[in-house]
Amino acid sequence: MQYVSTRDVSTSYMASQAIIQGLAPDGGLMTPFYIPKLPGKALEDLKSMSYQHRAVYIMKQFLEEFSVKELTDFAAAAYGPEKFDTPAVAPVRSLDGNTHCLELWHGPTCAFKDMALQMLPHLLTASLTKREEEKTVCILVATSGDTGKGALEGFKDVPHTRIMVFYPRDGVSQVQELQMVTQEGNNVGVTAVRGNFDDAQSGVKRLFSDGELRRTLADRGFFFSSANSINWGRVLPQIVYYISAYCDLLRDEKIAPGQTINVCVPTGNFGNILAAYYAREMGVPIGKLICASNSNNVLTDFIRTGVYDRKRPFHNTMSPSMDILISSNLERLLFALTQDTQEVKQYMEQLNASGRYEVRKPILERLQKLFQGYCCDDRETQRVIGEVYRQHDYLIDPHTAVAFSALDQYRKESGDDTPCVVVSTASPFKFCDNVLGALGVTEVAQGLDALDQLSAKTGLPAPAPLSSLRNKEIRFTRTVEKENMVDAVLSMLV
Numbered sequence: 001m002q003y004v005s006t007r008d009v010s011t012s013y014m015a016s017q018a019i020i021q022g023l024a025p026d027g028g029l030m031t032p033f034y035i036p037k038l039p040g041k042a043l044e045d046l047k048s049m050s051y052q053h054r055a056v057y058i059m060k061q062f063l064e065e066f067s068v069k070e071l072t073d074f075a076a077a078a079y080g081p082e083k084f085d086t087p088a089v090a091p092v093r094s095l096d097g098n099t100h101c102l103e104l105w106h107g108p109t110c111a112f113k114d115m116a117l118q119m120l121p122h123l124l125t126a127s128l129t130k131r132e133e134e135k136t137v138c139i140l141v142a143t144s145g146d147t148g149k150g151a152l153e154g155f156k157d158v159p160h161t162r163i164m165v166f167y168p169r170d171g172v173s174q175v176q177e178l179q180m181v182t183q184e185g186n187n188v189g190v191t192a193v194r195g196n197f198d199d200a201q202s203g204v205k206r207l208f209s210d211g212e213l214r215r216t217l218a219d220r221g222f223f224f225s226s227a228n229s230i231n232w233g234r235v236l237p238q239i240v241y242y243i244s245a246y247c248d249l250l251r252d253e254k255i256a257p258g259q260t261i262n263v264c265v266p267t268g269n270f271g272n273i274l275a276a277y278y279a280r281e282m283g284v285p286i287g288k289l290i291c292a293s294n295s296n297n298v299l300t301d302f303i304r305t306g307v308y309d310r311k312r313p314f315h316n317t318m319s320p321s322m323d324i325l326i327s328s329n330l331e332r333l334l335f336a337l338t339q340d341t342q343e344v345k346q347y348m349e350q351l352n353a354s355g356r357y358e359v360r361k362p363i364l365e366r367l368q369k370l371f372q373g374y375c376c377d378d379r380e381t382q383r384v385i386g387e388v389y390r391q392h393d394y395l396i397d398p399h400t401a402v403a404f405s406a407l408d409q410y411r412k413e414s415g416d417d418t419p420c421v422v423v424s425t426a427s428p429f430k431f432c433d434n435v436l437g438a439l440g441v442t443e444v445a446q447g448l449d450a451l452d453q454l455s456a457k458t459g460l461p462a463p464a465p466l467s468s469l470r471n472k473e474i475r476f477t478r479t480v481e482k483e484n485m486v487d488a489v490l491s492m493l494v
C-alpha cells in the first residue's frame, strides 16, 4: 500500500514514512493511494472477534510493512484492561430499535481520541525503527480540548519522542484544561495560546513549514511530526470503530447481514466522519454520513451549498472540541471526490488566500449523495441532553447531543429511519457544568466538585481518570501569543 499527498501523487510513501512525517512536504495530507475493499465474508468473520482482533485485521489492510504479530502486540497494549474500562472497548448502546450510540469514551482520557492516540505511539515508534530514524521526534499538537490530553497520555514517557500541545486559552472546558496542565511525564509540554483553535492549528502548520526552524532543530537532533488527525496514523485506528460497531449490531442481531445503516458524527476537524467515509469505501453498508456541527457550522453550509467559507464569527460553544472553522481533513475528502490533486491544491490555495472556495457542481453532487449536514446552537444542545436523559435515562455530553439533534433534524426532514449509529465522543463528566445545567441544576459547584454533583444527580460514578485530577499538581501555566508559539517549542527542545 502506497501513500501520496493530497496535493501531488508523483511521489509515493510507505505507511511508516506517512506516519513519521505526519504532514506531506508540500503541505498536503498523506492519504492511501486507494482504499482497500474488505473481502466478501469479512464482516461475518469479524463479528465474533474482540475489538483488538478486529483492529489488527482492519489496520493490516493498510499497513503491509507491519506484521500481524506487531499489530497484535500494539492492539493488546493500546486497548487492554489497564487502558479501557470495558472489555468491549467501544461498546454500542441501543436507545431504541434503530438508534444506536457508539460510546468512544471508555479510554484513559474519557474521549474518542483515545481510540487512535493509544495506538499511534506504537505505530510511530515502530515506524521510527523501520526507517532507522535516529533523531527524536517532536510531536506538535493543536487541540480544542480532547486531542491534547489524548496525545499527552499516549506519548508520555515514550522513548525517542517529545510532545508539545497548544490549546486556546479560553476555548476548552475546565476539566479539559486541568487534564492537560496536570499531565505527568518527562517528555511533555503544554502551552496555552491567546487565540482560538484555528489560530493554534494554523500556528502549528506554520511551525511545520518553517525551514529555518526545522534546520535549527535538526542540529539539536529533533524533527517534527503530528498527532492531530492530519496524521494518517490517527485516522486509520478510527476506521476500526465504525466497522466494529457494524459487527456488534450484526452479532447482536440488531441488523441483518448486508443491511444498510447511517452514521451520525459530531465533527470539527472532519477526521472522525472521514474515518466513517473510509469504512464505507471499504465495503461497510453505510448509507448516509450525517455531519453534525455546533454554531461553528462551516461544514453544514459546505455540504448544503458547496461553498466553504471560514470568514464568519468564531463561537466559543459548550461543545468546544468542535469549535473549529478550518476543518483540515476535508482536504482528504476533496482528494477522494475529485481524484485530482491540482483541483485540491487550488481549493486549498483559495482557502489560504481568501478564506473561501467553492467546489464544482459535479463534486457537490458527489458530496451530497453521501453526506448530510446539520447544526445546532447551545440552547438546543442543552435541551437535547435533558431530553435524552429523561426519555432514555441516558446521559450524554454536549458533542454527542449535537449529533442527536442532527439525527433528529435529518429524520424529520427525510423521513428516513434507517438504523443509525450516533457517535458519542466524550464522557459527559468532561463537561459537568453544562450537563448539570441541562439537567436543570441552577447552582453548579465550582471546579472538580461539579464531578461529584453530577454523580449525585445521576447516580453515575465519575470516571476515575477525572476524579483523580484532584490530587494532581499543576505543571504548566505558560500562555503565549499565537505569533510566539515557536518560543515554546525552542525552549522545550534544548
Ligand SMILES: N[C@@H](CCOP(=O)(O)O)C(=O)O
Binding pocket: 142, 143, 144, 145, 146, 147, 148, 227, 228, 229, 230, 268, 269, 271, 272, 321, 322
Ligand atoms: N477536536 C479536536 C481538534 C483537533 O482535531 P484532530 O482530530 O485533528 O486532532 C480536539 O479535541 O482537540
